[in-house]
Amino acid sequence: MSEVILQATHIKKYFHDPVTVPVLNDLSLSVNKGEFVSVVGKSGCGKSTLLYVLSTMDTDYEGELWIEQERVTGQKEKQLARIRNEKIGFVFQFHYLLNEFSVLKNVMLPGLKLNKYSAEEIEHRAMERLKMLYIDDLALKGANQLSGGQKQRVAIARALINDPAIIMGDEPTGNLDKKNGQIVFDIFKELATHYHQTLLIVTHDPEFAENTNRIIEMEDGRVIRH
Ligand SMILES: Nc1ncnc2c1ncn2[C@@H]1O[C@H](COP(=O)(O)OP(=O)(O)OP(=O)(O)O)[C@@H](O)[C@H]1O
Numbered sequence: 721m722s723e724v725i726l727q728a729t730h731i732k733k734y735f736h737d738p739v740t741v742p743v744l745n746d747l748s749l750s751v752n753k754g755e756f757v758s759v760v761g762k763s764g765c766g767k768s769t770l771l772y773v774l775s776t777m778d779t780d781y782e783g784e785l786w787i788e789q790e791r792v793t794g795q796k797e798k799q800l801a802r803i804r805n806e807k808i809g810f811v812f813q814f815h816y817l818l819n820e821f822s823v824l825k826n827v828m829l830p831g832l833k834l835n836k837y838s839a840e841e842i843e844h845r846a847m848e849r850l851k852m853l854y855i856d857d858l859a860l861k862g863a864n865q866l867s868g869g870q871k872q873r874v875a876i877a878r879a880l881i882n883d884p885a886i887i888m889g890d891e892p893t894g895n896l897d898k899k900n901g902q903i904v905f906d907i908f909k910e911l912a913t914h915y916h917q918t919l920l921i922v923t924h925d926p927e928f929a930e931n932t933n934r935i936i937e938m939e940d941g942r943v944i945r946h
Pocket residue numbers: 735736737743761762763764765766767768769770
């Protein structure tokens with residue numbers, strides 16, 4: 721049987737602006753280990769809101785969220801911070817790299833926060849991940865010296881540093897041209913296929929979605945296809 725990595729059940733979330741409207745409306749989904757899942761749907765259907773809930777950054781919802789065997793819902797901020805750092809890797813549309821640091825340092829930073837490995841081990845792990853993404857030759861460059869596509873690959877290496885249970889992405893190819901978007905897609909695909917990395921990626925790009933293992937389609941805060 722497949723191992724469930726992420727499970728969300730009966731998630732409801734409301735915004736009060738100025739009247740109360742449901743943005744996530746009794747939404748349930750689960751993602752198995754090694755699956756590469758895309759989340760699609762029209763603008764405003766609730767994809768980003770869902771990702772905030774699933775990534776533990778938003779705790780103001782009804783329903784339950786589990787990541788691996790751990791119940792996330794109801795945990796205090798300190799525990800949530802640990803869960804985020806240990807179990808979730810993020811890749812956003814914008815890379816959020818620290819320009820004043822080298823590529824290597826950027827990739828190492830979330831590892832240093834975890835307090836699990838020595839600095840030498842983290843450096844070694846960072847170099848391994850840069851090799852996995854074919855950018856180890858950029859390790860000592862400043863983050864501000866890279867192209868958009870290279871920056872996004874560094875952001876993926878950084879997301880991988882703590883061996884997360886799941887990588888979540890919000891339009892990670894949204895800022896890239898077609899060629900670089902394809903490179904980033906291929907990396908995700910390889911991570912899923914060769915490393916059994918679980919991925920949940922919000923995308924507007926139908927071609928991207930079609931080539932993932934499974935499409936979760938949303939409409940008005942609900943899942944209408946999965
Ligand atoms: N902080 C907020 N307060 C009130 N309403 C909000 C807030 N954030 C989002 N919304 C509304 O919730 C709905 C869902 O927004 P969300 O950003 O999750 O959609 P989305 O599917 O990610 O859209 P897009 O594809 O354009 O990024 C929209 O109608 C949006 O206007």
